[in-house]
Amino acid sequence: MPRSELAERFRPMLRGAGARFSREAAQRPILVFEDVYKSYEQGAPVLRGMTLVIERGEFVFVTGPSGSGKSTLLRLLYRAETVDDGRILFLGRDVARLRADAVPFLRRNLGIVFQDFKLVPSWTASENVAVALEVLGLPPRLIRARVGEALERVGLSGRGDALAAVLSGGEQQRVAVARAIVGEPALILADEPTGNLDPQLAIDVLGLFEEIHEGGTTVVFATHDRTLLEVRPRRVVVLDDGKAIDVPNGVASDEYDNRLPL
Amino acid sequence: MLSVTTTRRAKRGMVREWRLHALSVFSLAVAFVCLGAALLVVTNLSAAQDRWAHAGRASVYLKEGASQDDVDALRAALTRVPGVTGARYVSSGDARAEFGREFAGHDALAGLGADAFPASLELDVAPDMPDADLTDAVAKMKLLPAVDDVETYQSWTERLARLVRGGVAASALLAVVVLAAVLAVVGSTMRLVLQRRRMEVEVLKLVGATDAFVRKPFVVEGGVQGALGAVGAIALLAVLFLMVRGRLDSELAALVGVEPSFLPWQVACGMVVLGGVLGAAASLASLRRLVAV
Numbered sequence: 164m165p166r167s168e169l170a171e172r173f174r175p176m177l178r179g180a181g182a183r184f185s186r187e188a189a190q191r192p193i194l195v196f197e198d199v200y201k202s203y204e205q206g207a208p209v210l211r212g213m214t215l216v217i218e219r220g221e222f223v224f225v226t227g228p229s230g231s232g233k234s235t236l237l238r239l240l241y242r243a244e245t246v247d248d249g250r251i252l253f254l255g256r257d258v259a260r261l262r263a264d265a266v267p268f269l270r271r272n273l274g275i276v277f278q279d280f281k282l283v284p285s286w287t288a289s290e291n292v293a294v295a296l297e298v299l300g301l302p303p304r305l306i307r308a309r310v311g312e313a314l315e316r317v318g319l320s321g322r323g324d325a326l327a328a329v330l331s332g333g334e335q336q337r338v339a340v341a342r343a344i345v346g347e348p349a350l351i352l353a354d355e356p357t358g359n360l361d362p363q364l365a366i367d368v369l370g371l372f373e374e375i376h377e378g379g380t381t382v383v384f385a386t387h388d389r390t391l392l393e394v395r396p397r398r399v400v401v402l403d404d405g406k407a408i409d410v411p412n413g414v415a416s417d418e419y420d421n422r423l424p425l
Numbered sequence: 426m427l428s429v430t431t432t433r434r435a436k437r438g439m440v441r442e443w444r445l446h447a448l449s450v451f452s453l454a455v456a457f458v459c460l461g462a463a464l465l466v467v468t469n470l471s472a473a474q475d476r477w478a479h480a481g482r483a484s485v486y487l488k489e490g491a492s493q494d495d496v497d498a499l500r501a502a503l504t505r506v507p508g509v510t511g512a513r514y515v516s517s518g519d520a521r522a523e524f525g526r527e528f529a530g531h532d533a534l535a536g537l538g539a540d541a542f543p544a545s546l547e548l549d550v551a552p553d554m555p556d557a558d559l560t561d562a563v564a565k566m567k568l569l570p571a572v573d574d575v576e577t578y579q580s581w582t583e584r585l586a587r588l589v590r591g592g593v594a595a596s597a598l599l600a601v602v603v604l605a606a607v608l609a610v611v612g613s614t615m616r617l618v619l620q621r622r623r624m625e626v627e628v629l630k631l632v633g634a635t636d637a638f639v640r641k642p643f644v645v646e647g648g649v650q651g652a653l654g655a656v657g658a659i660a661l662l663a664v665l666f667l668m669v670r671g672r673l674d675s676e677l678a679a680l681v682g683v684e685p686s687f688l689p690w691q692v693a694c695g696m697v698v699l700g701g702v703l704g705a706a707a708s709l710a711s712l713r714r715l716v717a718v
């Protein structure tokens with residue numbers, strides 16, 4: 164299914180109260196964090212008035228020291244957590260105010276990849292990828308074809324029938340990436356996707372995300388791995404003291420302030 | 426409705442955790458065997474009650490001094506009572522001889538005197554004769570000078586009725602036990618299954634499955650467990666029933682007046698449906714709170 168058709172399918176779900184989908188909305192940034200506050204415990208805020216704008220088709224690294232709130236930022240976005248204050252606009256719709264029963268439809272527009280892969284070990288690679296389309300209720304034949312394509316894109320064609328449990332770490336992460344892209348979501352979120360992989364594999368997996376990005380998908384990639392940030396000059400968002408500090412041309416550029424905690 | 430995906434996922438879950446499911450089905454079958462056995466007893470007791478309620482005969486015992494004329498007059502009168510289709514005279518000697526044939530070789534009984542066997546008129550009663558009419562007729566018969574006593578075998582019917590009522594009460598109690606067993610067994614099995622498949626649930630929710638979508642296969646699995654438990658119980662009871670019936674000689678059956686019968690198909694189907702519905706409900710109840718992602 165081409166991306167436009169998929170967008171068609173989900174547009175009503177993402178439409179705000181009364182606000183109709185419009186061409187203008189399509190030109191807006193894909194993702195906006197507006198003055199977001201979040202704390203898990205009283206007196207220990209993780210995000211304190213964080214503001215961040217991500218345009219369609221961008222590839223953005225989110226970095227910062229451990230505990231700075233990278234995972235929290237992503238969890239707020241896919242509504243595993245809710246904000247204390249502020250707005251998170253995804254495709255113009257405020258995620259923070261989505262009703263609980265609309266959350267699944269939000270997640271169908273996102274592809275999420277984790278450090279620990281989150282594959283079902285007793286399922287085959289294909290089954291692990293197919294699940295993202297099964298929840299949409301697509302016909303099995305179409306699912307099979309799309310799963311085959313997705314596995315091919317991540318370099319795993321022919322491994323579809325292998326149980327996830329027997330795959331290597333790198334292969335497992337590729338399956339997870341295939342699952343994230345098979346539904347052709349507008350936005351891919353990756354939370355330390357290379358954290359469990361050795362340095363060479365980490366570079367390979369980053370390459371995979373770059374390829375996906377080249378296909379037009381917006382990618383938000385959280386990592387604290389400095390070497391990945393330096394592979395290419397890319398926009399980096401550093402979380403510090405509950406706020407986002409933008410470094411548009413990457414950590415290697417002149418604008419990058421080396422005093423930032425990394 | 427159930428989608429292809431739901432049934433496929435349920436099947437996959439059951440195949441991969443077949444030991445757990447088999448254990449659950451076995452436990453449920455044990456509970457259902459108790460219920461089924463009670464229902465089987467009720468079925469046969471009420472068949473016997475039905476049989477005796479329409480025994481189709483009554484005995485009018487005659488006073489010792491009754492003359493042949495008295496007897497003839499009485500017989501003529503009795504055959505005119507609506508519902509009485511025939512009357513046969515059995516003399517004291519005949520009764521003694523009949524008894525002797527049935528209990529040949531029992532010396533202790535052979536010593537019974539002729540006075541232990543009063544003469545009687547054996548009536549054939551139409552099976553559709555209402556109980557009230559029969560009671561009425563009996564009351565009138567007892568007033569006649571030649572009549573000593575009347576036996577309609579109704580007391581047997583009443584005793585059987587009491588037994589049937591007891592059986593029904595026991596079955597109802599066992600149904601409650603089965604209900605509790607299904608809730609407990611399916612509930613804990615599904616919680617265990619859910620625990621083992623936590624990653625599956627987490628993944629489903631991450632890719633945007635609704636709670637209903639996540640739950641459906643688990644509910645199907647619970648329903649299948651319940652239904653299979655009932656089917657297993659019925660199969661086991663059928664085997665036991667055939668074994669017992671094989672050993673039951675025809676004389677005993679004749680004495681009771683009914684052939685033993687198995688659970689009617691409606692009751693058997695009802696048990697399976699009950700198992701399925703209870704299993705599904707128990708599963709649904711135990712899944713109320715899904716893994717939060």
Ligand SMILES: Nc1ncnc2c1ncn2[C@@H]1O[C@H](COP(=O)(O)OP(=O)(O)OP(=O)(O)O)[C@@H](O)[C@H]1O
Binds near residue numbers: 229232
């Ligand atoms: N569920 C939670 N309950 C309480 N505190 C939490 C919870 N999740 C995260 N925190 C706290 O919030 C802070 C930010 O956590 P978060 O996981 O977002 O950091 P991170 O930047 O992803 O760190 P890392 O690089 O180690 O993954 C940490 O101090 C953490 O202890």
Ligand SMILES: [Mg+2]
Binds near residue numbers: 233235354355
């Ligand atoms: Mg983290």
